Amino acid sequence: MKTADGRQWANREDLIEHSGYGGTTLKRLWRDRRTNGHPEPRDIDCVMHWDLEIWAQWFAQHRDRPRNLSGVDRSGDPDEQLPPAKRAAYSASTPAGSPSTPRTPPPEWPDPVHVEELPTRTREYRTRAQLWTWVDNPVSGFGTSGGRPPGPDPKARAAKTADPRLRLAAEALAAMPGRKAGEVAAALAETHGQSVDTWKRIVTQARKEAQQ
Incomplete structure (x- = not known):
């Protein structure tokens, strides 16, 4: 775990420990x-890190999305070991990344209990119990309509006053009066990391708040 600008930044190993979910899922x-x-991450020592508070809020919303498991x-x-054809029929509602689309396995998708080698492909079998466990796991995303979790966009949350990057942007604007937002953003990106586009949004927000 790293501390920067008064915030805790977690790499993927830290997120695994924090969330209790495996690296493959994350x-x-x-x-x-x-x-x-x-x-979005921030590069610290050439390693991706995420603002732990923002990530934890997003993950909680993602995990607790309303789901419909009635089907x-x-x-x-x-x-009973089910082949792909039976898995597709085992649920009346099969969202993207469901048991009927194993080429792109969704989070926490179970390993097969049996693999049958066919002349042109392999056929994987999973038990009903495995599938029930998988659909009951909120991280699977099964029974959701897709898209980002409900509530404020995490990128918008990152631009709130509580974000220390707003203070850095305000200080940079004061130190470089008359400079365009993109120029200020480029200087901040070079000094503090993250992309110019990210800093440009923060600079724009800081400028709006200064005018209020």
């Missing part, structure tokens, strides 16, 4: 950041 959440609203078929033998 990597997949980061991979799907364009659709789930995953917060899950909970009948049958828990130990």
Whole structure:
């Protein structure tokens, strides 16, 4: 864990310890950041770190999204091994990354209990019990409509007054009067890391707040 600008910054190993979820799950959440609203990182010592408070708020909302599991078929033998065709029919609602789309495994997708080698492909079998456990895990995303979690966008939260980067942006604006937002943002990015676009949004927000 690192401390910068009065904030705690966590790398992926720290997030694993903090959340209790595995590295594969967190990597997949980061991979799907364009659709789930995953917060942006900051490079510290050439390693990606995330503002722990902002990330924890986002993760809690992502984990606690409203879900509809009414379409899950909970009948049958828990130990029955289901091939892909039966998995697709086992739920009436199959969102993206569901049991019917194993090529892109969703978070916490269970390992197969049996693999059948066919002439042109492999066929993986998973038990009903595995699938029930998976759909009941909030991180799986099963039963949600997709998109980022409800509530304020984490990027918008990062631009609030509590964010110490706003103070840095305000100080930079005062030190460089008359400079364009992009120029101030470039100087802040060079000094403190993160992208110029990120700092440009923060500089713009700081300028708006100064005019209020």
